[in-house]
Amino acid sequence: MIEVKNISKSFGDNHVIKNIDTQFEKGIVNLVIGRSGSGKTVFLKCMVGLFEPDTGEVLYDERNFTRMSENERKNVRQDIGMVFQMGALFDSLTVAGNVKFPLDMFSTMSESEKKDRVEFCLRRVNLEKAHNLYPAEISGGMRKRTAIARAISLNPKYLFCDEPNSGLDPETSILIDNLVMELTHEFNMTTVIITHDMNSVFEIGEKVMFLANGSKLWEGKGKDIFQSDNEGLKEFIFASELMKRFRKS
Amino acid sequence: MISIGIDSLPLIFIISTFMGAVISIQLAANIDSPLIPKYTVGYASRQSIIYEFSTTVLSLILAGKVGSNIASELGSMKISEQVDALEIMGINSASFLILPKIVGFLIINPFLVALSMVLSITGSYLSVTLTGMVPHDDFIYGIQFDFRDYDLLYAFVKTMAFAFIISSVSSYQGYSTTGGALDVGRSSTGAVVFSIFTLLTANLVITALMLL
Numbered sequence: 184m185i186e187v188k189n190i191s192k193s194f195g196d197n198h199v200i201k202n203i204d205t206q207f208e209k210g211i212v213n214l215v216i217g218r219s220g221s222g223k224t225v226f227l228k229c230m231v232g233l234f235e236p237d238t239g240e241v242l243y244d245e246r247n248f249t250r251m252s253e254n255e256r257k258n259v260r261q262d263i264g265m266v267f268q269m270g271a272l273f274d275s276l277t278v279a280g281n282v283k284f285p286l287d288m289f290s291t292m293s294e295s296e297k298k299d300r301v302e303f304c305l306r307r308v309n310l311e312k313a314h315n316l317y318p319a320e321i322s323g324g325m326r327k328r329t330a331i332a333r334a335i336s337l338n339p340k341y342l343f344c345d346e347p348n349s350g351l352d353p354e355t356s357i358l359i360d361n362l363v364m365e366l367t368h369e370f371n372m373t374t375v376i377i378t379h380d381m382n383s384v385f386e387i388g389e390k391v392m393f394l395a396n397g398s399k400l401w402e403g404k405g406k407d408i409f410q411s412d413n414e415g416l417k418e419f420i421f422a423s424e425l426m427k428r429f430r431k432s
Numbered sequence: 433m434i435s436i437g438i439d440s441l442p443l444i445f446i447i448s449t450f451m452g453a454v455i456s457i458q459l460a461a462n463i464d465s466p467l468i469p470k471y472t473v474g475y476a477s478r479q480s481i482i483y484e485f486s487t488t489v490l491s492l493i494l495a496g497k498v499g500s501n502i503a504s505e506l507g508s509m510k511i512s513e514q515v516d517a518l519e520i521m522g523i524n525s526a527s528f529l530i531l532p533k534i535v536g537f538l539i540i541n542p543f544l545v546a547l548s549m550v551l552s553i554t555g556s557y558l559s560v561t562l563t564g565m566v567p568h569d570d571f572i573y574g575i576q577f578d579f580r581d582y583d584l585l586y587a588f589v590k591t592m593a594f595a596f597i598i599s600s601v602s603s604y605q606g607y608s609t610t611g612g613a614l615d616v617g618r619s620s621t622g623a624v625v626f627s628i629f630t631l632l633t634a635n636l637v638i639t640a641l642m643l644l
Contacts, residue, residue, distance in 0.1 A: 228516075231520055232519075232520075233516055233519060233520070256522065257522035258522075260520060260521060260522035261521070261522055263520060265517070265520045267513045267516065267517060268513070269512055269513060271512060271513035271514050271516065271517040272514070273514055273517075274508075274509075274512075274514070285521055288521065288523060289521070289522075
């Protein structure tokens with residue numbers, strides 16, 4: 184479980200994250216939703232230590248990540264897998280090379296064990312035929328799947344995804360969403376996904392937190408989101424014409 | 433080391449050979465006094481090449497090629513979140529990405545400069561002997577005349593300093609890139625400009641310290 188206690192983050196006079204308190208539970212997909220610019224990515228980066236929060240703490244299974252030294256954080260970081268918005272694959276490495284990279288850096292596996300692990304991860308994301316391709320040679324969906332394979336290569340306890348289906352067609356988006364959910368249940372990970380895709384909320388939102396202007400406005404189970412009487416959340420959910428028609432019907 | 437060193441070989445080969453040839457032809461063409469011996473062309477070419485051309489001028493050219501290469505590579509990695517991906521894994525991205533570039537260039541640059549010296553002097557020799565401007569024996573005598581080991585020490589001290597400046601300044605520029613593709617271009621330009629400025633300043637300081 185990940186506990187976030189009262190974190191805030193400002194850049195100059197711009198208060199991006201304001202006193203957010205929440206918990207992300209193990210074995211389920213936790214979604215953080217909100218409009219573009221609502222502070223979702225900054226919130227995620229504060230959680231994983233890419234930004235230092237101005238106030239508050241982040242605890243990974245009661246380990247206080249915020250108060251750790253950089254050396255102590257290394258142990259926690261090896262339990263973290265992250266899928267970046269654009270994949271963040273290393274351009275100079277092949278698909279298999281990208282997945283093997285964390286194993287080379289942190290595992291004590293033999294070369295054959297690493298090879299087996301890479302095979303397993305790529306098979307798990309249906310990329311077994313893309314071993315020797317470079318990131319520039321594969322599609323956006325394949326890049327995301329490679330990033331997911333890299334993220335799970337070290338068997339992480341915590342998986343973070345920053346808009347994993349942005350820039351993808353609806354069908355591929357659903358594939359990616361379902362893949363992340365399957366992996367979360369299969370490996371009993373604590374998964375946190377940043378998204379503004381309502382489809383993801385319906386498909387995989389086991390727990391949802393809604394952010395607006397850096398503050399938490401609503402939190403609850405995905406299935407309860409339509410019963411919310413929070414005006415900000417309603418505006419967000421029913422912003423599109425399709426959702427407005429859905430509400431009317 | 434391959435991308436910043438070996439890939440620079442064709443450029444070094446062409447520039448050094450042709451510049452060496454031009455230096456000697458210009459010297460030979462401008463020395464028309466019968467009081468100045470012909471071997472002066474060989475001597476002056478060697479000094480120009482060892483003192484300035486193969487060390488400073490070549491490093492300025494490499495600041496353009498290698499500097500922009502390093503800055504754009506690191507800048508692209510920064511804006512595409514590859515650096516963040518390394519940090520998330522618990523890897524110190526600065527030392528993981530920058531240190532090999534600095535060490536690699538420190539190792540390879542002296543070889544590049546030495547090769548440039550050989551190629552420049554070869555170009556120099558061929559240009560003036562094949563055109564008949566300086567006889568073979570005079571040129572060879574000039575090349576060997578008053579040769580001091582200290583000149584090579586001076587050249588290679590500069591080479592090492594320039595290698596450090598180019599790789600570290602360019603790495604800093606690339607690594608501190610924020611924003612998008614335009615900013616990668618700015619970092620790349622900044623890497624070249626700041627490397628050249630720092631390199632010329634270091635050239636002046638090292639020359640004053642070692643030759644005065």
